[in-house]
Amino acid sequence: MTGTKNDLINYRIARAKDTYDDASILAEREKWNSTINRLYYAAYYAVMALLLDSDLKPTTHNGAKSNFSEYFIKTGKIDSKYGKMYSQLFTWRQKGDYDDLFDFHKDNVEPYFEPVNDFISMIESMIQK
Template identity: 30%
Template structure:
């Protein structure tokens, strides 16, 4: 892998880590909608890092979900469960960001954090196995 791509991958993972950290702070301050939004963006940026390992880049959020499914779930590199995390977090983020009366509550936010943590952990493990060192 060329050094520029590897640097981009690491930058996406750093951004994902930051978004997850912010999501936890928002959860602790009972800002559940924004916590879910940041949890989604942690997963979104981690997914973008993965796409780069396959020489791919998506232009839209839906494109990231679709390509993740095609390149990583259908191929067996990641579980269907992780694909659902990405898709469900996207839907929850949209509800929290755009709906006047969203369904996002403490329980939904806590689940989003757990899913984002698991997703990010598995992405980092995968990247390590492919020779990309991420902390």
């Protein structure tokens, strides 16, 4: 890593926002499996920024999910609805990427746009405090 810790945190927040925008473009084209992938990664980059802000450096996606749950959901710092959302996106991203003969549909995916956007904004606000 080059740059400061804050540089990396800011980069991850920017990446979360860019990836969220990518999800919107994919949704317009009705590429639902890819949209879920991008929504998950948008949330993941935000989580990784938050964890780094707390000096936590998981090396796997499972590690990020575990650290997020342990240090932010179970402690009540972040509403449990976001923990459930992140876990669901984690599971669905794996299904969409690795399971054969599995396709998401608009009705499954579209309800996640607003919560993921809110999630990224909330994490950005928490980091700036």
